[in-house]
Amino acid sequence: MSNIYTLREMFGGQWSSSKRLDGKTVIITGANTGIGKETARDLAGRGARIIMACRDLDKAEGAQKEIMEDSGNQNIVIRKLDLSDTKSIREFAEAINNEERAVHVLINNAGIMMCPYSKTADGFEMQFGVNHLGHFLLTFLLIDLLKRSAPSRIIILSSMAHGWGTIALDDINSERNYHSRRAYGQSKLANILFTRSLAKKLKDTGVTAYAVHPGIVRTKLKRHMNLGLLIMWKIVRPFTKTPVQGAQTTIFCAVEPELDKESGGYYSNCRPSRCTRAARDDEMAEKLWELSCKMLGIVWN
Template identity: 40%
Template sequence: MAPWTSADIPDQTGRTAVITGANTGLGYETARALAAKGAHVVLAVRNLDKGKAAADLIVRRYPGADVSVQELDLTSLTSIRAAADELRARHDRIDLLINNAGVMMTPKQTTQDGFELQFGTNHLGHFALTGLLLDRVLAAPGSRVVTISSNGHRFGSIRFDDLQSERSYDRTRAYGQSKLANLLFTYELQNRLAATDTIAVAAHPGSSATELGRNLPKVVEWGFGLTVQRSEMGALPQLRAATDPTVRGGQYYGPGGLLQMRGYPKLVSSNRRSHDVAAQKRLWAVSEELTGVTYPLG
């Protein structure tokens, strides 16, 4: 069977895709590929100048591409609510919500709301945004919520007794927790979406050359360097999760090469902890409590 590439993306004309962190790296490549196939793409970014520059670059490459920019800071619930209000005002439906933005192995920091930065940005920010936009996603037939995880979920655990790493902080462990949370969220969201026409899917890029790795320890950076692939390749799993007609809810896509670090996208598996149903439900309840966002689902 031939490998899946961006050439396999179906026509996206008439569809709206909101992509977080889309001014650079995997988000930019995802936005570029979807715009090339006719989608109206919204770059949801923290830095408006960088977002506008990325949008201009896409339009220069694909004259007539339909691209807009939305300010969004995932470290601020106030910004998330404001962005959701603006997106809801402009769009009656959202066909694709791609939760792509993230931070990786940062020094100990907190979000504007006091959450540990990696857990707050990678999981809680996207949990809140998805809940606030879900009615618009549900309004689009065949819509999808795609959330980006990582191989890092394999060394993560959800420390319910210290979610914000207040007692102790290890940046690798905190990153793993946030990426495991992305999968627990996806699987529980799919469970809640089962009676709808919307699906939740997860993806991961393997080892990709993006700005996300700027905080990697040198030894980890060296190891990644042995397997790193271009960001265009790293974006393929999330593009497949977002557009391949054969994708089903609750699936997980990643590179098909050695240790899922590089290669063309295929259906992959996540670890046992990500399928812990009790943890999925507990994390959901905690996330609602922390963000103040509840979902319009039974």
């Protein structure tokens, strides 16, 4: 990685704000566990209508009940969304477009990390397919509603692991060259490049976009980590964040009024952070945009 992160950037960071979100609607993907669930709990406590976009409805129901009890907010709904299947994404977006008058915050949170090679229902490499392409399509399908709801925000969970990857434009689905750690890095790099392109294309629409590194957080995300990384994880564990701490930068990007004036940046510990040179490559961001549209068979200028 070409970046050096300070200890505070990697492990620290607290932020607090009493800002309310009454009357606002927030969609959070992967809201039944980890960072997504804690984000949902916090924003529910601020009065927002929360749409939990989840793959596993049984797990989501447990989380919904818990969030309702904790926040006293009954305006928490679950909708089925499997980001590894474009049919499911289209069905989810169609329901939202038919049922919701407005969406003020879209939080593209769901993710998988370092899984063995597999493909989505549409034949895309799984990490790129779920972490980037699935959210790219979801954002595309909701963008008109987000524009009509402006001021509105799109928050995309990336990672400091974006430094592990490059975008393999010609070889994105290949099993032959698959490397689980690099593929995760590639998908998280794509998250930042997508955020940058979104900010440019949405200029003057009232819709702003932010990429987030949540820190190193104690969630189930690490289930596919290899031995080397698991040993490293054990060493740094005392310095890692709880899911509540890990949710703070997402919450900051969702509610901080000052961020109305910014778009396209990368945030960690509730402030702008450094990303790698590859993540600031606007030419690559444009190529990735074109590739994503081509793979998904959509036109989005």
